[in-house]
Amino acid sequence: MPEAHLRVTDEVGETWDDPSEEQIQRIYAGLNLRCRFLILERLDVPDDGQNYLQIRLNDDLTMVVEYREGGPGSHYRAEVPLSAERGGDEIVVPVLLGWASRREAWRGALPWARWDVERERPWEEHRE
Template structure:
């Protein structure tokens, strides 16, 4: 059996080895107020734990958790490409529901394919982590 090249996981602990694009889309789309982030890691790169794509849901505005209305969310998207000097972040705002998730998934697919166009899909900033 071949070792997986990608591993996706969410905050609940659900893990998928070598997930399809559809499985990743569903994983991202299932994020909610309780399970707010998911990560897809490249396992075939060195150094380990330094190549990944991450999404975090950020609920914005006044939200009534008991209401049936769809909540407003922004998406924080990050990718790391080898180390702290290659760790980028962007925020997707003002695109709710399926529209925002469609953009997140488009960005993910570019990351997965190592498409150079990834850098042009969002306004990325270098993320500088403290010490």
């Protein structure tokens, strides 16, 4: 069996290797206040840092999207001020699918800001 290139993991630890676009959309659609985040991780990149995109639901169902492509200097985040029902999914789904398939247009979909670990720790309560 060939090695996976992409892995998706949700908050409860369920994983999917090399999911289709339809599977990614279903996994995203399953996010709720009990399962708030998902991580898309590239497994086929050099081991010189982390390469992922993750989404987290806030209490008001707006979202934070974060990506990293290598070391700490390549770590960014963006706010999606709309819940999925109010149009947030129209922003987030193309970002997820574009990132997963390496289409560059996803970068222009959100106003990315460098993630500052000293100032922001949106997922700290979920990490061990």
